[in-house]
Each structure stands twice: as C-alpha cells, then as structure tokens.
Amino acid sequence: EVRVGFEMLKALGIRNRGVRVVSCPSCSRQGFDVIRTVQALEERLQHIRTPMSLSVLGCVVNGPGEARETDIGITGGGNGKHMVYLSGVTDHHVQDTGMIDHIVRLVEAKAAEIEAADAAxxxxxxxAAE
Known part of the structure; x- marks a missing residue:
C-alpha cells in the first residue's frame, strides 16, 4: 500500500523520489517482453532514491520519442538488439542477454552522477580574498 501511494504521488508530481518508469502497454511490435522487463527493473531499482526517469518501450515506433524525454531510455529493435538512449541521445545497442543488468548499471551510474552534481x-x- 505504501509503495502504491508513493507511485501515485510520483505520477502526480507531488513527490519526486526514485526512478519514474515510463513504458508502453506492449503490442505485437515489441522487440522484447516489455511488461516482464519493467517488472524486473522496478524491483531491481527500488533502492534508488535519486529522482530520474527511465523509458522502456518495446519498438522503434514510439520508443525514440519517449526516450528523448528521459534520463535513460531503451527501445526494442530487431534480432534481439535494442537501442539505449542516455540523456535523450542515441548512445549504444544492447542485446537481450544481460539487458536488465545493463540498464540497472546505467541507472545506478546516472544516480551517482546526479548525486555528485547536487552535492557539488x-x-x-x-x-579567495584579494
């Protein structure tokens, strides 16, 4: 119940803490199982408190547009090869194998980067006195 409450506050923009995941409802165009991927990422990223956004979209139709608006984005591609966006810019490809681990590492690194910038x-x- 508490987790759902935090998600509602996050969606309304009232409380901004943790990773806000934007995803598609999935369709026949998806290049990977979006729903299972989002579930796994939400579970693995619960420890992140730094406000940031992550888009997880299964195809190249709507994915690139959403990815341009998020800190980290992934869009499904063909042959198990998916595009990763960092700060809205196309960055690199990732294969199905190890994709979730890769995204978790990217989110953790981005959270550390944001925290360091905030601290600075x-x-x-x-x-200096003259």
Whole structure:
C-alpha cells in the first residue's frame, strides 16, 4: 500500500523520489517482453532514491520519442538488439542477454552522477580574498 501511494504521488508530481518508469502497454511490435522487463527493473531499482526517469518501450515506433524525454531510455529493435538512449541521445545497442543488468548499471551510474552534481552545487563556495 505504501509503495502504491508513493507511485501515485510520483505520477502526480507531488513527490519526486526514485526512478519514474515510463513504458508502453506492449503490442505485437515489441522487440522484447516489455511488461516482464519493467517488472524486473522496478524491483531491481527500488533502492534508488535519486529522482530520474527511465523509458522502456518495446519498438522503434514510439520508443525514440519517449526516450528523448528521459534520463535513460531503451527501445526494442530487431534480432534481439535494442537501442539505449542516455540523456535523450542515441548512445549504444544492447542485446537481450544481460539487458536488465545493463540498464540497472546505467541507472545506478546516472544516480551517482546526479548525486555528485547536487552535492557539488550545495557545497559552500570559497572566494579567495584579494
């Protein structure tokens, strides 16, 4: 119940904590099992508290547009080869095998990057006396 409540607040933009996953409902065009992939990613990314977005779309019809709007995105492709977007930009391909582990590593790295930037921005600025 608590988890569902947090997800509702996140969807409404009231509380922004953790990974916001945007996904398609899946259809016959999907290049991988979107629903199972999202379920696995949501479970594996529960420990992330840093606000960020992840798009998981099964095809190249709607996937690229959504991926351009998220921190990390994946779109389904042919022959088990899928496109990964970082900060809205096409970055590299990933195979079906190990895809979930790869995305988890990317999200963890992006969370660390965001946290480091936030810490640097909040650090007191030292001004040298003349």
């Amino acid at each position: 921005a909040q650090a007191p600025q030292v001004v």
